[in-house]
Amino acid sequence: MTMKGYLRQDGRKGIRNLVAVAYLVECAHHVAREIALPQREHAHVIGFPGCFPNEYAQSMMERLCTHPNVGAVMIVSLGCESFNRFQLEQFVRDSGRQVETLVIQKTGGTRSAIARGQAFVERAVEALSKAKTVPMAVSDLVIGTVCGGSDGTSGISGNPAAGRAFDRLVSEGAACIFEETGELIGCEDIMAARAATPELAEELRASVEKAAQYYATLGFGSFAAGNADGGLSTIEEKSMGAYAKSGTSPILGLIKPGDIPPTGGLYLMDVVPDGPVRFGFPNISDNAEIVEMMASGAHMTLFVTGRGSVVGSALAPVIKIAANPEMYGRLHEDMDVNAGRIMEGTATLDEIGTEIYEQVVAVAGGTQTKSEDLGHREFILTYKSFEPIGPACLPV
Amino acid sequence: MTDDRLIILAPQDSVVVVRCGISKGETLIIGDDEIILGVAVSMGHKLALRSVGKGDAILKYGAPIGSATSDILVGEHVHLHNMKSDYTPTYALEGAQTEFEK
Missing domain, CATH: 3.40.50.2300 (Response regulator)
Known part of the structure; x- marks a missing residue:
């Protein structure tokens, strides 16, 4: 196409x-x-x-x-x-x-x-x-990824498959953004090891430490009751699964909501406000994260879900990736990709990764995603405050 | 040799992940052990791959995901009742799990 x-x-x-x-x-x-x-x-x-x-x-x-x-x-x-x-x-x-x-x-x-x-x-x-x-190429694209309604399948099927798609998109010059520093708690060290420069590694580590402190003040992690029902026991466990969305490319930069990636490559988005806790939860629902991806120029967002999120988005399409095959059976009319087949052993991570990549190209070419076609236009924007990113955060 | 219904994510892990729902009382092979499942577990939940002492780290994906709050035997369900976060406490709705299982 x-x-x-x-x-x-x-x-x-x-x-x-x-x-x-x-x-x-x-x-x-x-x-x-x-x-x-x-x-x-x-x-x-x-x-x-x-x-x-x-x-x-x-x-x-x-x-x-x-x-x-x-x-x-x-x-x-x-x-x-x-x-x-x-x-x-x-x-x-x-x-x-x-x-x-x-x-x-x-x-x-x-x-x-x-x-x-x-x-x-x-x-x-x-x-x-x-x-x-x-004419437009993959290298013109900015792609975000979020996960929501995660369960014990997300980190095994949907998230690593999205990571494979990210690896391919990055290799073809796209800018890919993963987030939520509050859901990377426990991944600081392995993530810092992938930073393009030692200074960026420090920034990545600091962003997660900030998130851990922020959530500790709030008294809750970025962890909903449904996560536990789905088999996740701790924020660290959820984090390791969420982290898999980033794939294996080197991490080129750290951006905050609204910062546009200056080149192709993989970026972490720091979504946790700077300074003292002022306006409550960093992101009160998944849609707040999708909105921040859009503000940083994401043409579309890959959304991996285990429990079964149905949301879409205004302005930029959302590709829904089902991690859990039982949920896919119930909610297939909302799901674009069935990564649950990895759980059942009927597809490999590479196969689903390729399917996600092909979906991205098709959606960029005009194909409607399920949530787009169903008319989902959820949007939420709340109060936050940020300091500008530091000089080590972007590639030179 | 471990049961097909279980996924070992990394060799050093203390837990395996359940690939599909398994009923209470079923027999499972975990490594060299044959165990009888004490509770029903649903997809995505964890069982102990090896025994873990109270206070020890629980490893999944080869990384620590929290620590044990009691001694855990091979094949036991590993979840909120016997492990905790080393960062922030986990919030769960009581009763939601039984509702989900229906």
């Missing part, structure tokens, strides 16, 4: 050409949802619920509104929230995208705001449907 992409002004290429409908406070969420509804295939709702300013949320929204899969943006503001809508609009306009801001308080209320917004979206979708495409 030949991949074709939508070339953006910053040189990145999109595999979809969507309108983002972005609400800037929860009070504008309903209007945003109604605006997108008639064009739900082409217009995705994203947004930030908080009324009070947060630098992280501002930069995340800027990154998301200029994601390579986004071609135009409708900003929906109530009018009195603290979010800097002027800065967001300017950022999007400077990226070469069509953008309009709708302030509900100035538009005559809900009904007229929805009507104006729908008219913008309809025009934008029409314009985007005529956009020209350019």
Whole structure:
């Protein structure tokens, strides 16, 4: 399959050409949802619920509104929230995208705001449907990976198979991002040994130590009750399984949400906030992780699940990899890849790894993932605070 | 020679992973031992590959995943009742496991 992409002004290429409908406070969420509804295939709702300013949320929204899969943006503001809508609009306009801001308080209320917004979206979708495409290669792709609803099968089947796919994508020049430092607790040493430089090794180790301290303050690990039902006993055990998603490539860099990988290669995303514990859990659900992958430019996310997550995502497709064959039997309509066959002994890690790689190429070429086709558009963004990454974190 | 229903992830591990649900009372071969399973276990759960003393590290994937909170014999189910994290405590819903088994 030949991949074709939508070339953006910053040189990145999109595999979809969507309108983002972005609400800037929860009070504008309903209007945003109604605006997108008639064009739900082409217009995705994203947004930030908080009324009070947060630098992280501002930069995340800027990154998301200029994601390579986004071609135009409708900003929906109530009018009195603290979010800097002027800065967001300017950022999007400077990226070469069509953008309009709708302030509900100035538009005559809900009904007229929805009507104006729908008219913008309809025009934008029409314009985007005529956009020209350019050839695209695997080396143009940014791929994220997360796992959720993990069980004792995840770390044996789905996660290492995703790791094999990552190895191949990295070898062909793609940028691949794995995360969640809170789910790498116990893997510090083996992970640091894969760092491209000794300085990066220290950064990787420090990011996991930060996560361990953060979760210790909260009193809970990144571990849900269902993980234990599925046979996982400790956060270290869950971590070792999650770590397998990273494959075996050298680790080239450490990024934070919204940082765009500067080259191909394998990157760890540090998702745990810096400084004292302020806003609660780092990521309150799997979708928060997918959103952070998107903010760092991920064209799609590989999602390995044992217990059976059904979520998808706004803006960037999610490929669902079932780790557990019993769960695949129950939820096959939501699953793109059955890595549970590894548990049953009917497929090898390499075979499933190849299948995942082929799915990535097909989805980049326009094939819809299951969650995409089912209309899953989950999105969540909450308060966080980060320091910029250190000088040793990126390849020179 | 270890039973086909069990996966050994690394030779130095203290546990094996169960490939499919196995009923209570079934006979299993683990290494040189023949054991009778004391409880039903579902897919993805762990059984002891070798005996482990209280306080010793539990190894899976060749790496420590926590430590034993009691002495564990070969073939015993290894989970929240006899091991713990060396980092943060594990949160589990009481009753969820029995619900899942139904």
